[in-house]
Amino acid sequence: MRPEITNSLAGTTQPVYLWHIAKDAGSDMLCGRSLYTGVAVPPLQQGLAQQEQQCQLCLSIYRRALQSAAT
Secondary structure, three states, X not given: OEEEEEOOOOOOOOOEEEEEOEOOOOOEEOOOOEXXXXXXXXXXXXXXXXXXXXXXXXXXXXXXXXXXXXX
């Protein structure tokens, strides 16, 4: 899993760590986003609430893959 910091999530007013699921060791996530692997995500500024959310598209794709493997 790899995080990114975003302000674009609905219903949030503070920065959020949005966790994605990587396809492999590269920079491509299941949802189609590319996250550069050479730079660590910086910590949120002190005083800001550190919220975390999962990428719902990554989770949906992962769940479907698990279901397919189980059948």
